[in-house]
Amino acid sequence: MLRTPFERVPVPPEVDDVINLVLNRLPKIQGKTVKEREINRLLTYMNQVEKYKDFVSKFPRVEKLHPFYKESVEILADIDRVKICLFNTSRTADLAMKSLREGINTIKTKDEKEANAIMRRTFGRTSSILRKNRECTSFLIKVTVQLKRMMAVDPSLPTVIVAGAPNVGKSTLISKLTRAKPEIANYPFTTKDIHVGHMRMGERLIQFIDTPGILDRPNTERNQIELRSVNALKNLKGIVVFVFDVSPLSYYGIEDQYSLFKEVKELSEKRTIPVINKIDEKDDTYYNEVRARVENALEISADKDIGLEELKKEILKMLGTSLDRGLLDN
Incomplete structure (x- = not known):
């Protein structure tokens, strides 16, 4: 079946939706120890942040698109802004993942009594990182949703x-x-x-x-x-x-x-x-x-x-x- 270059791009949730989703799940996430519980909570957050990495990595390289599809992007949005926001969203996801990994490593090395406080600080810091790029991420999501609605056109066919x-x-x-x-x-x-x-x-x-x-x-x-x-x-x-x-x-x-x-x-x-x-x-x-x-x-x-x-x-x-x-x- 013929597909558009955008059809397989996985669209992640909006940033605030991700934060609220993880926040609502926290009380239900458990572990055999306090440390394991708090680490599992941050791992859940990591799984959601990974969606932004996957989103950016599977978005087609704009400069490599067929002219028909490249202009389809241009009709919807400024291409330079698309490129900048792809870069910023990827970098933001990397920083968020780094924050979560550091939080997990800190929990492992600290006393169990500090585990919950470390998790909370890490959660807050990671959420702040994501929110700083919220406008760019939201812009990309909206553009991608519209591009995915396009009917597939094969430029090679008569x-x-x-x-x-x-x-x-x-x-x-x-x-x-x-x-x-x-x-x-x-x-x-x-x-x-x-x-x-x-x-x-x-x-x-x-x-x-x-x-x-x-x-x-x-x-x-x-x-x-x-x-x-x-x-x-x-x-x-x-x-x-x-x-x-x-x-x-x-x-x-x-x-x-x-x-x-x-x-x-x-x-x-x-x-x-x-x-x-x-x-x-x-x-x-x-x-x-x-x-x-x-x-x-x-x-x-x-x-x-x-x-x-x-x-x-x-x-x-x-x-x-x-x-x-x-x-x-x-």
Whole structure:
């Protein structure tokens, strides 16, 4: 099963949650002697701190990520801050572990009557160390949780990126060409993240990317939803299927859609198949305007399964793959 680089990163609890968890467990932790009991309590703390070491060690090296995944991090957070916080969290975990080891060694060498006081001082010192880096640790946890929600994209696969303005029928098209089940609704920005579907053609697996809708505006003014689409267009190899909506209920006029079409072609520098969608309910003025501006546009109705076989053949022709068989589940 294809995984994202972040899927196996174990997300630790927030710092205050770890401290409270250990604190609540202390009365239940026992030992054969007083020293053993207090050492066991600090060992329990060590087991929790170790989660931060594991978290940092399994977080992918940002500079080694594929450009698509690296930009996915950049969309969510400043990469320099991510790197700094990874370093600080690792160093904080090392200092906390050192504090706990020193406390355990001190308990072993001191009188049994001092064991509980040493444990308490060690617990307090270790908690202070962790709290000093609490903001950085919390930042990393939040970023990682969002990255783990990403659908897995294989940058090595031949890819069809379905692009267009919001609510032009991209998700419906993806659901018909593959067996992916993106959310579909009759309002803009229903798709808020990248969705992935696959089609198997003989021995070849083709990856389809359902991108969130993009508005025709400067990149600096785009929100995170739109930037995810821009990321796919820039950093995944393959072709683009650009969808125009020519229905009377289209949210965006042809001028806006055409302007976006030109920008997508410039941005992605990929071969592009223009598609006129909702042909079964077309507005003649919208339809004629697209026809006048865009050469070789295919006509489809994703909802009514009109023209989809022709679109598949054109996709395969552009990808250099011959039509063979069926669909593959996402």
